[in-house]
Amino acid sequence: MWSPISCFGINIFWRKESKKITNNQPVTVQHLNFDQFNQKAVDYAKRTSRQEIIDRTIQYRSELINQIQSLSEEAFIEERVDGDGNKFSAYQYLLDFIWHDHHHINQLKTFLSKREA
Numbered sequence: 001m002w003s004p005i006s007c008f009g010i011n012i013f014w015r016k017e018s019k020k021i022t023n024n025q026p027v028t029v030q031h032l033n034f035d036q037f038n039q040k041a042v043d044y045a046k047r048t049s050r051q052e053i054i055d056r057t058i059q060y061r062s063e064l065i066n067q068i069q070s071l072s073e074e075a076f077i078e079e080r081v082d083g084d085g086n087k088f089s090a091y092q093y094l095l096d097f098i099w100h101d102h103h104h105i106n107q108l109k110t111f112l113s114k115r116e117a
Helices: 006-024 032-047 048-068 073-077 092-115
Strands: none
Touching: 006 032, 006 092, 032 092, 048 092, 073 092
């Protein structure tokens, strides 16, 4: 299980990768090794101050909200193709993002409950 700061680091790394989706740019990334990608994010979180992690998390979340709100309904639901040939849309990305957030929220709850015990 990752520490809370590692979870935030992972979210920061994923947000950097996902900016193309909400900026309506071509998504050329091909299948990632998720464990390797997440480990890089954990390593980043370990060498970065907690305040910087918090500030970047807030910054990237604000950017995501602003970018999603700026999309037209057509652009929001438009299906595009990634580097692996898979279809996706900003709408589906947002649904996946929310699920992923809940996954990490549950990890954080578990982490904190063990610390309190």
